[in-house]
Amino acid sequence: MAPHRTADLVFTGGPVHTVDPVRPRASAVAVRGRRIVAVGGSEVHGLIGPRTEVVDLRGRLLIPGFQDAHVHPVGGGVEMGRCDLSGATTAEAYRRRIREYADAHPEAEWITGGGWSMEAFPGGTPDRRFLDELVPDRPAYLVNRDHHGGWANSRALELARITADTPDPVDGRIERDADGHPTGMLQEGAMTLIAALVPAPTLDELTAGLLRAQELLHSLGVTAWQDALLGDHAGMADPAPAYAAAARSGKLTARVVGALWWDRARGLEQLPELLARREELTHGRLRATTVKIMQDGIAENHTAAMLGPYLTACGCASDNSGISFIDPKALAEYVTALDAHGFQTHFHALGDRAVREALDAVEAAREAGGCADTRPHLAHLQVVHPDDVPRFARLGATANIQALWAAHEPQMDELTIPFLGPERAAWQYPFGDLLRAGARLAAGSDWPVSSPDPLAALHVAVNRVLPEDGPDAPVFLPEQRIGLDAALTAYTAGSAYVNHLDDTGVIRAGNLADLVVLDRDPFAAPPEEIASTRVLQTFVGGARVYAYS
DSSP states (O other): OOGGGSOSEEEEEEEEEOOOTTSOEEEEEEEETTEEEEEESGGGGGGOOTTOEEEEOTTOOEEEOEEEEEEOHHHHHHHHTSEEOTTOOSHHHHHHHHHHHHHHOTTOSSEEEEEEOGGGSGGGOOOHHHHHHHOSSSOEEEEETTSSEEEEOHHHHHHTTOOTTOOOOTTEEEEEOTTSOEEEEEEEGGGHHHHTTSOOOOHHHHHHHHHHHHHHHHHTTEEEEEEEEESOBTTBOOOHHHHHHHHHHTOOOSEEEEEEEOOTTSOGGGHHHHHHHHHHTOBTTEEEEEEEEEOOOOTTTTOSOOSSOOBOTTSOBOSOOOOOSSOHHHHHHHHHHHHHTTOEEEEEEOSHHHHHHHHHHHHHHHHTTOOSSOOOEEEEOSBOOGGGTTHHHHHTOEEEEOGGGSSOOHHHHHHTHHHHOHHHHTTBSOHHHHHHTTOOEEEOOOTTSSOOOHHHHHHHHHHSSOGGGOTTSOOSSGGGOOOHHHHHHIIIIIHHHHTTOTTSSSOOTTSBOOEEEESSOGGGSOGGGGGGOOEEEEEETTEEEEEOO
């Protein structure tokens, strides 16, 4: 065989899960340049030449690279360098971390960071006085792990001039004590009242956060992602300049689709700005071809938009059904216009009313002759009315799942299920129903809201139990479990579909060589062991971007 026909890289000696229905399994893959040139068995060995790098899988599994269809890497990377409360779940752990961080950073004008879990505090809402004890001399503002609420100390409230007389914004809520005084907890749009005062990170800080996050995601086998928010929202800095800088410098090794933020306080007058940003943010491995619309909040603070009212602590109907951030008629108009300009729409739709409103908007765009190949997708889907499950397949709307959330844990059992009631609680995260109804699934982590580890998410999708809870833990809605093949397909080919990365997500000749070597074949082990699987090597376009050491 002529030297110029040999491969640069050959994987052999182990199983290959291709995610290709034509050839689901193989035992060897050859790569030349950035692309796969052969998938098969021993015949691929004929492409090995004197300069070919041979990766001996030693029985370990080769899969397509994971793609995260809903993630916030820059924010996650920046938070890793601030007061990082993620991974802990108790008030005492937070007390220790906050004090240590404040003591270690006497020069910081503000104490900022986040990642705390609502389950650590009664009713999911911490009090300003807790923070006042730890940070009495400076303003402090810490967002929760969902990033739908912020916790402030008294100094921060004072600087923002938030008092008992401050009205709630239309898209949020200031939590108050029995006397009407602010407790320090701000929900949804109310976060902006303080977040607007927090010093914005510099471009260098944002870029460092992006590169820190990229390194972490590559170590977890993620080769591409959709950043779910390019823009300014709730005081979060726009990550777009960091992406642009990294793309132009060649430091962006992942493939990234950016979802441009739709400002819900404005209307179609922002469309020219979005078109201009799409043009300026398309360079190298970065494309900004999507628009993110947040239609509602979250269930734990009762801002997720529901078709019926939340229940009170006594099980009675309340006067609150959550918030639809955009009027449904206007939403349909906006989505139709975006679609006509070739934008994909990426919805945050968590409650059953928000899901229905998003699907209605997609249907309106369809009826207007749109959605030819814009591939709209709905993320989160905590509560989906059964009548809306078959609409995903019918409308060609992808269900973008965050599988790690589909399990029993304190925020679910204490702050959600009692206020939904048994009927709606049974409609949560209906992955199995969606799959059986023919919906296409994509998958994402929403990191830093939850872990960015795709293997942990696959574990929950298959078992509906958190990895740390063990095999004896109660299964959350067992009828909604899906198989490992379906879950892996969602996190590879499904996410590649919504990212319009059609030459990725599947191992086949001609596709880009975005590949991951695992330390075992999870298909050959019990499903309870999926989360024990680890990533050994990650390749993007045939280049190794991570190797376990």
